[in-house]
Amino acid sequence: MDAMEKTARPAAVTATEADGEAATVTAGAGSGAPAMSVAGLSFFTVDIQAKRVIWLEPRSLDFEHRSGLNEASLSTALRHMAQNDQKQILGLIQQAVKTGTAGPIELGGDDLGAGLSLVAMRYQVEGGRTFVIAVSGAEVEDEANGTAVRGVAPLIRHLVEDSEKSVLVVDSFGYLRYANDAFNKLFEIGDTSLCIGRNIAHIPNRVGKTLASVVLTALARRAPMDGSKRFFLASGDSFTLTFDVIPFRVSAGLGGVVFSASKVKERGVDFQQIFNCVHAPMLVIDVRTRMLVSANTAARKTFAVTEQLMESAPITETMLHPKTFVSLIEHARKGGNTPLQATVSGFDGVTRSKRMRVTLIESGPTHYLLIESKH
Structure with a gap:
């Protein structure tokens, strides 16, 4: 248990912003290191003594070219997750170390629909090393069954990367997965590492409160939205955009919405x-x-x-x-x-x-x- 407490403390005790986002990355956790996503998470394994975690990143929403097995320190791997999700995962690991099994716990969910259910088991090997293996309780479809599932992220990126229209992809748990250059320029996103991988509900001070509200509403309704609306930026500036929000689903436990927008002509000037x-x-x-x-x-x-x-x-x-x-x-x-x-x-x-x-x-x-x- 002492080993587990030493593992958990750096990730659980992080500084938080006023909006509740767990944004502080522990020493050595560079922004380029891989980070776990709730969407599509099927299992992870924690080496308690080494304080390392291994997990499988699905290909369906892989915009960073990191699909497959990833490894990082526990605090680094959890750095993009909402603070409540971090606490639940750390609590699951602690309980498994203490009693041998733990869970299920529910990540995400609420107004966004069904969450991700996780259970965990302790596994000890020769030499006294302890591992905790956590698996999803949901039956996730085999991604190898369809090339369409595998190709969603590359296809979206290919279609919108150089588009003049602003495009943002948010997964079903509210985490930002991709934004093209037009979006970053329009919404004045200087450092994308402070947004991509974060939950949109916790960063209105970076993307603006209007965008966060529109995306979360679309995720809750699970239905297309479109219209013309004044969007307020984090800087306090604002402008009117015509926008569309299209939900998508690629396999069990995966999916989200694609937000696209363009500026309305100022007062209809030709x-x-x-x-x-x-x-x-x-x-x-x-x-x-x-x-x-x-x-x-x-x-x-x-x-x-x-x-x-x-x-x-x-x-x-x-x-x-x-x-x-x-x-x-x-x-x-x-x-x-x-x-x-x-x-x-x-x-x-x-x-x-x-x-x-x-x-x-x-x-x-x-x-x-x-x-x-x-x-």
Whole structure:
């Protein structure tokens, strides 16, 4: 029992934030170390003397490429779990060491539906070493039976990683499993390690109270949600988003919701109309493909641009010499504010010498060159 108390104390006695989150990681428990998740947990084994735990991470929601057997110190493995879940697991282990068997205990559940049931047994080997083996009381489907189950996490990541839409995946117990770059930028998440793996109910001070409320409501209802709502950020700022929350299930004890959102146009402003109201000719070019993707009304009139001509060939084969295009990009990357003199060939066959002001615009993985032709 003394050995068990030495094992349990570092994980159980952690500093807590005002919202009740067990956020302090014990010394040596780096943010890159594996951590246990409640969703999909089928068993774990604790070496009492070595203070180590081994568990099986399912492939269904494996966004961190850590499926299979994982090993870590007990305090490190439990660091992302809610404090109440930590206490229950440590109590289960202590009881098993003391009496030989323990449980069942119920993790999660409540308004989110059925929780995870765990029972534990003590196992002693030669040399006096003690192990505690905990197993789930639920019958978990064999993941090897379906490639769809195995591929849920990679599929979601492939579809949304570079999406301009903000996407968040939360498992059935309320723990954040994945967020794409657009989500992190929109919700001002600077350090993702302070959010991914944490329970959303305990980190409204990091993701904002509105998001936490929407996700927890969707998990409790287990039904799709959509709408337009003002979301308040942790910083105190707010904006209106159109959002969808879609529940999913991949196998027994696994699943959750996918939250996706995008900003609502400010007061319904049509920025294409504003673009067309600018009197100076303006062109937007995809830097990678060199295709002209947009031109305002003034540019279409000045250079005889049509939609068909825009799609016909890269701008370096129609309006600009390749060397001119490269020099414009280099000038934009240096942040030059002074216009450059360049020769432009219009689709009407007329070649003009124009002063051009250039700006590089980032939109997700794509870069655009905005050219403003000065008179």
